Amino acid sequence: MSVHDQAAAAVLSHVALAADGAVLGVALAYVAVRSFLRFNSNSSALHKIRExxxxxxxxxxxxxxxxxxxxxxxxxxxxxxxxxxxxxxxxxxxxxxxxxxxxxxxxxxxxxxxxxxxxxxxxxxxxxxxxxxxxxxxxxxxxxxxxxxxxxxxxxxxxxxxxxxxxxxxxxxxxxxxxxxxxxxxxxxxxxxxxxxxxxxxxxxxxxxxxxxxxxxxxxxxxxxxxxxxxxxxxxxxxxxxxxxxxxxxxxxxxxxxMSKDQMVVELAFRTKVLLWSGIVLGALSVGILGYAVVRNWNRWKAWRQQRQIEQQDAAARAEDETLTAEETGDVPEGELCVICLLRRRRSAFIPCGHLVCCQRCALHVEREVAPKCPVCRQTIRSSVRIYDS
Structure with a gap:
């Protein structure tokens, strides 16, 4: 393969595999549709010539x-x-x-x-x-x-x-x-x-x-x-x-x-079968590639959305930490300290168990675990709620 052919093949491969193969899937779907259209016209021509x-x-x-x-x-x-x-x-x-x-x-x-x-x-x-x-x-x-x-x-x-x-x-x-x-x-x-x-x-x-x-x-x-x-x-x-x-x-x-009529019929019948099976194979490949591309891009979007939510929660937690009052950063009674960090006041209650044992930052870290559980009763939790003193 010459240098020109290698460069052309590299460019085409990068374009075809863009968006996790979505471009390749669309191209295969287009070829499959064209194959089915040609199959339809060849089938009609085969029927007319036979009759x-x-x-x-x-x-x-x-x-x-x-x-x-x-x-x-x-x-x-x-x-x-x-x-x-x-x-x-x-x-x-x-x-x-x-x-x-x-x-x-x-x-x-x-x-x-x-x-x-x-x-x-x-x-x-x-x-x-x-x-x-x-x-x-x-x-x-x-x-x-x-x-x-x-x-x-x-x-x-x-x-x-x-x-x-x-x-x-x-x-x-x-x-x-x-x-x-x-x-x-x-x-x-x-x-x-x-x-x-x-x-x-x-x-x-x-x-x-x-x-x-x-x-x-x-x-x-x-x-x-x-x-x-x-x-x-x-x-x-x-x-x-x-x-x-x-x-x-x-x-x-x-x-x-x-060619004679019989030779035309044989050639058209063979061409029709090739177009039919090529359309089926290319259509199946295009559906598989497009499905794979959709799933991959959907997972990427969900991961990006989850990461974005985590970043927003971290930013909110940092903003909350910066606005802590002297009461929360000063001397806190031992019974009101967070059971995890032992530095901040307990401010978040877990749902559904209702235990108020963690500060807001530690409660967020517990929620992000694969199987979040309350550190006291070990019951599975769904979320936490910020508790404010009246």
Whole structure:
């Protein structure tokens, strides 16, 4: 573990254990609540996917009825949740927008030349860090600027595409894939992956000298959704102007995937169990830690309150001693002396026995004992009362 990681771990441990672990307990409770919320959403998604029928592209028209038609002037969320397995094809290849030997409207990789309907290009600048002569500044930045290690830029391009029946020609039956508003992960294929070193410059030398991060490489990647790839679409299917269309459902974790329905169900079931048990375990830990923190802080508060009362009683006793009259500090008859200190006059009577045998200061000391008892009759006492002469 590096120096930066050790410093970060020390700071986090001190924060987490603050207030006898109350901060850690609250953090665990937050994670447990998030786990239960995700468990609820995953359980709902698992139920929906289990109930959703799996169809081929050619069977869609027999399932979708006229009630699933969307009005072109007023968009609605009508439709049925279906799981469709098909092959990726450009929309221009099935609607007759290309003629002769002209290729359909597709995207081509800049480096490999592979064709697809989705093209994602990612450039990641990788940074290195050297402590340098003034490397102490990086210790501070490591706690607040760990995201500076990599800087990534991503561009995503798509063209309209459809899913067709695998191995059938002509492709008269197809379903349009509507990507609007979808943020689901796409089953892309990497066609280009190369790490290129970055040439050093005088500015790079200054960055390294003062302990700053400096670029050492540029990772260039290209991913596509290729033509002819078999994928599964999970979403809301409807008829729009007589043509089947599928769009993503925000309540489901899948939209376009390489997995089959059975594989999705298995993965979601496993994820649901993990979230459930993690929520239970983290919730139990948070309750235990918070309970321990509450008990510890409550005991500390009671001890502080008791100490405060003792200090106030001592102050009152000292003030009382300072105002003793000459009669109490002078010659006191032997029968009226305190049986404990034998210096001051008897002024406090014990309750409930009622014996007047101690001065006020000694009576307070007797009360603070673990098992206070009257020094005469050895009966357990509850408190004492100051007796004043009329």
């Amino acid at each position: 959703a029928p799996t169809l081929r592209v050619s069977d869609l028209r027999s399932v979708l009825t006229s009630s699933d038609v969307e009005d072109s002037s007023e968009q609605s969320d009508g439709g049925k949740l279906l799981i469709v397995r098909g092959t990726v094809e450009a929309k221009s290849a099935v609607d007759g927008n290309w003629k002769g030997l002209k290729p359909p409207n597709v995207l081509a990789s800049h480096e490999s030349g592979d064709r697809g309907v989705v093209l994602q290009r990612t450039q990641t600048c990788i940074y290195n860090e050297w402590r340098g002569f003034f490397g102490w500044t990086s210790d501070l930045r490591s706690l607040f600027a760990r995201s500076w290690k990599e800087q990534e830029s991503t561009s995503l391009r798509t063209v309209p595409f459809v899913l067709v029946e695998s191995g059938r020609w002509p492709k008269s039956d197809y379903i349009i894939v509507n990507m609007d508003g979808s943020r689901h992960q796409l089953p892309l294929t990497t066609v280009y992956h190369q790490l290129q070193p970055v040439n050093a410059s005088p500015y790079t030398f200054l960055q390294a000298l003062f302990g700053h991060e400096y670029p050492v490489g540029l990772l260039d990647e290209e991913k596509i959704l290729p033509l002819g790839k078999d994928i599964t679409a999970v979403g809301i299917c409807s008829l729009k102007e007589g043509i089947a269309e599928i769009k993503s459902c925000k309540d489901l974790p899948y939209f376009l995937s390489e």
